[in-house]
Every structure is written in C-alpha cells, then in structure tokens.
Amino acid sequence: MPKRTDIDTILLIGSGPIVIGQACEFDYSGSQAAQALMDEGYRVVLVNSNPATIMTDPMMADEVYLQPLTVESITRIVEKEQPDAVLPTMGGQTALNLTEDVQKAGVWAEHGVELIGVDLDAVQRTEDRQRFRDLMEEVGLDQGRSQTAKTVDEAAAVTRDLGGLPVVIRPSYTLGGSGGGIVRTEDEFERMVSRGLEMSPVHQVLIEECLFGWKEYELELLRDANENVVIICSIENVNPMGVHTGDSVTVAPQQTLTDRQYQAMRDAAIKAMRSIGTFAGGCNIQFAVDPETGRMIVIEINPRVSRSSALASKATGYPIAKVATRLAVGYTLDELPNEITGTSACFEPSIDYVVTKIPRFNFDKFEGVDEALTTQMKAVGEVLALGRTFPESLQKAWQSLEIGYHGLGADRPVPDRDTVRERLEQPYWDQLLHVRHALYHDASVEEIHDVTKIDRWFLRGIESIVEMERQIATHTLDTLPNDLLREAKRYGFSDAQLAFLLAGDLDDDTVRAHRKKADITPSFLVVDTCAGEFPADTPYYYSSYDAGNERPSSDRDKVLILGSGPNRIGQGIEFDYACVHGVRAAQQMGYEALMLNCNPETVSTDFNVADGLFVEPVYWEHIMNVIDHEQPEGVIVQLGGQTALKYARRFKEHGIRVLGTDPVDMDRAEDRGHFSALLEELNIPSPPYGMAHSINEAVQRASDIGYPVLIRPSYVLGGEGMRIAHTPAEVKRHVASILQRTPDNAILLDRFLEGGIEVDVDAICDGTDVWISGILEHVEPAGVHSGDSTAVLPPHSLPANVQDTIRDYVEQLARALNVRGLLNVQLVVHTDTVYVIEANPRASRTVPFVAKATGAPVAAIATRVMLGDTLANLRNEGLLDSHLTGYALKRPVFSWDKFPDVKQEVGPEMRSTGEAIVFTNEMTEEHLAQPYPMRAMTVAG
C-alpha cells in the first residue's frame, strides 16, 4: 500500500528531558521520523520539552512546540493544530505513556486523532507483566517462571513458590528497569520489594525465577501493515543475564548461536510480535538462552523504537526510525528502498564486521552508590565501535570511552591477582578489563568462565588479545617485524598501547611515525548493510587494518568536526546538537563536512547528516588517521565539548589547523594561572584563587585565599570532585581524597562567594565584533553547579547596570582572548560586584537552550565565524536577532530513581542528566521554587 492520503497533519511526540534509560537516542529517532514525514509531504506538528534536541529545530517540522509533555499541553496543541494522527512510537516510553494518558482523557477520540504506528493494547500487553506472560504461554513461547505481587507478603509467598532466593524484582510500568534488582538475601528482600512497589505507578512488582548466567540476546524487528517482517539486527550481550542490557557490553551481530538456534529465536520473535497486536513499525524483543540446555525464554518486548533501535541503526547502517515512520503512514516494506544500497528496504542486513557497545558510567557523581551492575540501569551513555573482528572492535570501544584507556589494558601496570579475582566475582563496569587482567595472570578461559559465566567465545577473543600482547612485548620498536605490527593493529592495539608494550621508552607519536613509514595505515570501509554484496552510496565509514580503502577521494575543501563522544553527566546531547549544526553550517559555506564521533545515541552519527561520517573513537590516533586520509582544511574542536577541545593544543603542535580560536588562546582561558593574569590585566574582579599539588600546600593556599574555599581537581568537566571547605581539616580531607583518586592532578582552590548569584553568558566573537547570544541568571545561589541550576534568560533580577558590566567583561575577555567562535563565561554577582569565575572557549551546555529560546542559530553562527564569516554579515542576514518575548527557563532534570541510595540534593557537582525548557511571560514564585534542597556543600557534609 502506498502512503495514506486521508491524513494530512501528524503530531509527533518527543521523549522529553534526558534521564538514565532514555537518552538522546530518541532525538535521533524523532529527527528521523520528522524528516521522513516532512519528505512525504505531511504537515508535522512536533512537541518536546527538551530544547537540546535537533528534532525541536524550527526546520524539522511545520510547527514545533517546546512545551511540557503533559496531557494539558497536548490537549492545547491538539485543539489548536487539529492533527489527523499522532505518532507516539518515536519518543520512548515517555511518549507512549503520555499517549495513553491522553487516550484515557478522551482527547484523541474527541478530536478525531488517529493513533498510527502503535497499538496501545499491545503496549499494555507488553507492560503488564502478567498479561504478557499469559500471552506468551498462549502462543507456546517459553517464559521464565514468575508471578506478580502487590504486597510484600504476597511477594514472599511467590518467592517460596519459585524455590526461594535469589529472585529478580521488576516493578511494572517503569523506564529502564527503575527500582528493579536481584534479591539474594532475606535481609534485603523487604526493602527491595517495597521500593519496587513504590516505583511502580500501579503498585505492582513481578517476582522472577533468577536466570543468572544465561546468555542474553535482543532482536530488532520491523513490521509493515501487510505482515512483512524483517530482522534488522541481532545483538548479543557479553555480560550474561543479571546485568541490565543498557549496562551490558553488547556485540552485533550475535556471535555464539548456531543457525538453528538463531532461526528458532527469529521465529519466536516474529510469533511473539504478532501475538501482542497489530502495528506497523519497529519492535525489539529480548531473549535469554540457557547455555547448557539451549532452553530459550522470551524476556521482554518493546513495540516501539528503542535505545537498541538506535544502536542497531548505527551498527548496520539501516535507518530503522525512518523506515518505521514510513511504515506507520501506510507504506509496506517492499515499497521502500534501502537508501544505502538502492536495493529493497525489505531485507535483513548482513554485516561483515563486529560492533561492540560499551556503556559509560558516572559513579563518581553519586557517592554511596553500589557500583555492581544489576538489572537496574545505571549507565549514562555508551560508545559504539566497529572493527573487522571482535578484538579490534572491543579495543576500539575502550579507546572510545574517554576515561584514559588506550585499549583493553596493556597501557598501565596490571593489578595483582587477588584484586583481579575479587573484582571478577561480581559484574562491574570494567569486567572485561579484569577478564583481560586475569588472562594476563595466566588464568584459563575455563576458570574465568566459571566465575563470570561469560561465553567462552568472548573470553577466547580476549585471550587472543593477550597472546598478541605477549608477542609484542618481546620486541623493541626496531626488532618488531612489520607483519607483527600490522597484525597487532588488526587486533585493535593503539599506538599508545604498543608504545607501552614494546621495550624502551616510547610514546605513541614515535610508534605512529614508525608505522606510517612502514606503510601500515588503516583503510576506511563503508557500512553498507550488505557485507559488500552491493556497492553502497552512503558516506558512513569505519576504519580497519583490512580491505583496502573504500572512501573515494574528493578535491573539495573539507572540514572535520569532532563529536563529543559518549554521553556523561555534564556533557551530553547539547554538544551533539552543536555538532550537527556545525556540520550543516560548514556545508552551507561550501565545505565538505566530515564528522567523527562514537556515540550511537546521536543525530551526528546518522548517515545522512555529514558528507563523511566516521564512526570512530574520538581518540588521538583515530582522529589523526582520518586527518591523514582526508587532509581537511582544519578541525573544529569548539563544538564537541571538552572531548574535542582537549586535543586542540596537540593539533597545533602537529601542524594541524584548528579552526576558530587559536589553541594558544584557548590555553590562556583554560589555564588558571594565565587566565587570572589576564583578568588582572583587564581589571576584571575574580575571586582569589590558588593552586596546590599537596595537602600542606593546599591548606596554606586556603588560608591565603580566605574561607570558605571551593576545592576541585584542575581540568575537569561537570564539577567532578568539587567541594566547599570551611576549615583546614576539611581542606585536608578533601584534597587527600582527590589525590588518592588522581595522584597527578593539580588542585584548584577558589574563594567561594557565598550567597552570590551565578550568571552564565554565551557569546560569539569574530576577532573584532562580539555578540552576546544569551545571559542566563541562575535561580539557585552560587554553589550549585551551573548544569544543575534552574536558569532564566534574560536575567530576571539583575539590574541593568550589572548586566552592562557583565556584557562589558565578556566583550573584553572575548577580544583579549582573540576568540573566533564560541565563548562561555561564568560569573558571580556578589554584593553588587561582578566576578568572573571562568571562561570556556567552546560551545557550552546552554548553546541549544539559548538557540531555542531566542530563535538565533547559535551553533551555526559560531561555525560560520570559525570558517571566516563576520558577525556583521550574519547580523545583516538577520540571524542574530532574538525573538524571545518574556523569559525562557532552563529546568534541570535528574535521574534520582536510578540511585535510591543517593540523597536527592544539589551541590557543586553536577548530577542532572537532562533539561527542559519553559517559556513564561512573567517570573512567579513557582518558577523560582527550587526542586531539591542544596546539598551540604562542605566536605564534612
């Protein structure tokens, strides 16, 4: 069937602020959906409260509503826009739940709005665990034994029936498994059941037979109205059952099932999907397989686009959300082309590489949290790496994580055997690293399998990495045969790892130079959905030391934009938003825009955003490989957060042009000493500060500066390890803890301006002219991290003269730092004096918020300036005009429910995961109400 012509206006619901378990993958799906609907000629009305999204850009839809995701606001939008249909499957569980609420309120029916791409009954069937179980039983699919309970007593009875502990608790109707977990002991039983009951909106939990150690799989399906079904991707969890899929290391395609087992799973998936209802679109199904008996169990179905859909899209190149959207408006799969190969969309991708996803955690932000991984998701982001083999992709994934590793180990001394053994007893975030360490200590695959239950095939893959390590370690760079060097690269070893392993004092640059001389350089291979069977048209690449280059050369001028890597607290979707706009602006200026990023949950890694997409670690060696190959005019580092910025100086040292602000000037802003000298020179007040490298030095500095002092390690993002100390004892305690964690870190001490008002300013400078895009006043007093503050644009309480001073300081700084591009300045207004706290010569978290609030395309303007355009030109084009009337509020959103042991309070360390935008004509008490108490910011607290 071709597309439906009886509908004209379609409402698309986004997923709202980022929370753990529901991140920017839904910006990816929402953007693809909006684009597909617009391309099909529908009138698209889009609603999402998250300003840091590409999907809420004005050009993404005919009408964009940056409104709360509530029944009331949906009702208002429906009344005004009179949509014919609503597509709720692109905005995660949030959009589905909201759609159900609106349904219950009778709004859809009243206004004749048809639900497309979804079967709400199917959603209910999959969410109500008992109904789901019954249904699976009906169609003959095996299930883990389980039963629901509504009270603790009931839960105890059920647990006895199941044969006692351990059991798994899953609250009904929650996101990312909130409140779920494994109960191993009687002690924790009551507490965990009670919490599960509380978390569930229907006060119900499911108690399950514990499937620990079973293998876990996920299949991504697409289905059309004609009952055609294709499996886009199979995913296998390296961590066996017991760890939430979102927290597991996963690989695609599945590796260890025989064809018979896999086809049985495929049959079961199709059967299960058909049994839950009729809908056209995406669906994912999770399975567990008993490694001993092969018994296969259906765990869960999501009849919508999910986090795994984004992963599967990036893993295979198949645009799941886009195709799912077209299916929702009536197309069948056989009518749609596969945009990658030009063949049919109704086929199952075959891939000839291995994809590894590793979750990224932020436990450092949540003191007191249990770091062992359970069925409740704790990861805040993830990385994706492609390699021709599992070892190659696994090592690339570790290089992508951006936590200081150069691969899977082999870059620092190995912990002793006992530590390793202990660490392997439970699944932690770095389990595979400890598997590697155990193999290094001569543990056998069998032994490790016994402890971890990780499939032998994966363990054997890691063992092959360790074997390669040993071979390399017998050489110096001079004795290393080229064949072995090439082989090591095929196992994913970075130059830094090789420098560590080879005898002699080497660094990665030396290894790199040697390697290039030996002509051992990677190729760029196309992600083509078809294992090379057909030529592909899309510019989506990964590097490998196999198979000759597939990236055609071009003589156009190129610009490389570095992405922001995995999401983490303090650096998330906002930077991806900036990158996507950077790509578009560079394209508008006639450049071939290249994008390098490793975060699968993003729009920037969509294959049709950049002219050349490199899904590669945002890691020195891999960036340099792309630069060597592409020879871009320059690199843009201002858009990808601290991830990209940190390479600026090294680029300059290697003669690579950094577009925009010179790295030397960036350093003047980043380096505390230089920056303070500059402030002094400009006569701009700043709180007294000092730097220390030891505890005693820190105490001395603190007394020089005067209490209270703000203490933090230098070079951090998101306020990691930041504390306020009122006494020398507190200084000692906190500095000791920082030095213990990061021994080489310098310690920064600032006088803390208690009771001050914090102000965030975003500006762009073209070298002469300065444009202030937004001044945000924080509602919470200084001391709460800027990312966790409610902020108001424009300032609601600062007098005009103070605002003038702020503007003046920012303009002076921008010129003095020779900024070309973005500058973010943080200031504190304290007893009528304006102090400058810090300046960041890059995009800030608030760029998308300011852009959405004012209507000025901030990131695009910045990119054009970096590429040589002037603010005067842009002003003439009208791009700098603000369309904001009244105020725009940025409200932080937290994911406290994922960390039940952590106190719900805010402080100098950022803990929010997302944000919402609220527009208002006047500021009221309600707007200024603080959602969480201030954390006792002192070290003692």
Added chain:
Amino acid sequence: MPSESPATLALSDGTVVTGCAIGQCGTTRGELCFNTSMTGYQEILTDPSYYGQLVMMTYPHIGNYGTTPAENESHAPKASGLIVRSCTNTPSGPKGRSALDAYLAQHGVVGITDVDTRALVRQIRTDGVLNAVIDSTGLDADTLVARARNCPDMAGRAYASKVTTQYAYTYNRDNGPTVVVVDYGAKRSLLDAFAQRGCTVHVVPAATPLDKLRSYAPDALFLSNGPGDPRAMPEAIAHARSALESNLPVLGICLGHQLMALAQGMDVYKMRVGHRGANQPVKNLMSGRVEITTQNHGFAVDAGSLPDQGAVVTHRNLNDDTIEGLRYPQHKAFSLQYHPEASPGPHDSDYLFDAFLEMVPNRAPALRTARHGLAVAG
C-alpha cells in the same frame, strides 16, 4: 591468533593473498564465491550445491559454535574449500561440538583463514566470479595462478552427477503422500521437510527416467537442488519435461527449478555474481507478501525468455528483480530458485512445502496449516 602454517589463495586474475592454513594440508581449486550468511557455515559447507566451489564467508568470525553431525546437509562437506577472515578454534556452546578446523581436517577439506575477505568480495562484485586455488603445501604463486587459470569454468559443468546418490534409497516411510526425490545434490533439510510432513520419501539418482520413478507409485515428484550448469544436462532437462507432463504434482528447487524452466523452453544464464546468503528478499506476487530467503545459485532463469504460455512468474527478487519462482499452468507444477528449506536461514518460505503437498489429490495427510494460506497450484 593465526595458526603456524601459511597458506595461499591465488585467483585466476593473478591476485595472490596469503593467510594461514586450516583443515587439510593440500591444494584445492574451484569457482570462488562468497556467502553473506552470518551463521550456518556447516550447513553451507555440506550443501552439495557448493560442489566445485571455494566458499568464502563474508562474516569475519567463522567456527564460533563449532560443528556437530546433526548440522550436516549431506554426509560430508561438498564445497571444494573454505576461505574465512578469522577461524575460531575454541567454540562456544555445550561440550561435544568439535572445532571447525578439526572438522575440515577430518573431512579432507583444504581451507585458509586470516584472509582479507572483504577486499575479495569487492573484487568479485566488480569483476564477476572467477576461479581460484587454495594451497597449504607451499607451491609458488605463479604455479598457483596458472592452476587457477586452468580450473574448468563452472559454465558447461554437469556437476550434479558428482554428488547425486549412486543408488536409490528410501529416506522415510510414513502414511502421508509418497514423494520421489530426484537427487541432483539434495540437502538433507529438503528430505526432512517432506519427512516432517508425514511423507514417504524415496530418493533416486539424477539420471533416473520417469518410468522408473513411476515404479514407486509416487504422489508427487521433487527435483532437487544441485551444483553446476543445468544447460549442460540435456538428459535431466528431458526428464524434467517428462516429469512435468506426468500429470503428477512436481516441485523443483534451485537446479531443479532451472531444469524445469529449460524443459519449458526458457533460457538459463550464468550470473555475473550469484546470490548466496540468507537475507535475499523475495516477493510472492500472488499474496504480495515478502519472504526473507536463503539462496545459493550462480545461474538464473532468463526473464526475457518467459513464454506467452507455459510458465508464469510467481516470485521475484526485490533486489534485482530476477525470477525466483515459476508456476506451470498447464501442469501441476511450480518451481523455486531459492531454498524454502532454509538451513541455514529464515523459515519464512516453509509454507511452500505445504502448498506443494496440497496439490496431491485425494490424500489428506496431517498437513501443517499453511501460514500464508496460499494456493500456488493453478
């Protein structure tokens, strides 16, 4: 980690790549073809249709879950050699499955691992299929390239005679219809498909004429898959013609399909690059539904030779529009280019066996419900 002993792969166009030996030490040659299925290497190796071919798997890790006799599609590997990127010798899975390397060695199959398979796929995709040699005995490159050049071309080869059964045998006895399978290199899964439906299955050698088939009192005839060029099999084409005219229900698969098409006066051509994989989309033109299918063929029926009468296209490939299924309105017969028995691959097309058996008159075997409820017969 690569094994110790080197091996060489030489192509008739002069390309020479080195890798590591797996399986039997020796020299082997054949047509170099690639298969994009990510699972099912053992089924592929033992599929008799690969006789005379060197199979290159595009998925880089092969051998992950080992091998087991139950996954054989014939009693032993039929492919002439195996080429992979990375062969796993420590398989996952329950005990009792043996490593692929050992399995290959046990059956005398010469293989090579650590080969940059994607580069070769690209070459084949661009230049078309070509012949090649795998050697692990240490012969020099020039000799190997010369041997690859001397390797007989697949076009014109009647290889079915090499893999057909020598003697007729009964595979299954049951109270359902009696199906006589003409074995051009039948996969075990095909025989199982009938056996599972309660059929009595007799398997006869490729050269068996119709009157001999009739001696089994068959309710239906089945022309199997098999290797080689159907155009080089005039006797088999004549038998296919007499089978069609027998008034018995006839189903042909793969080579059997091509033989039936030739018998109806259609042409068969050698494809530049064949279809080999488990993800080929095929549209059933009668139901409008799409099946994800397993395929393994290097020859295809020429759509330009479709007669005005005598054959109707029932299935088409959505990727390249090639003919995937034909119905013969003057007879009780249909034929499929692809493999409804899968093995390896998806089970989407399983219904076609039911549709075929529904053509048997006056028999009410315990048929599975046809999922698509589709009558293929005219």
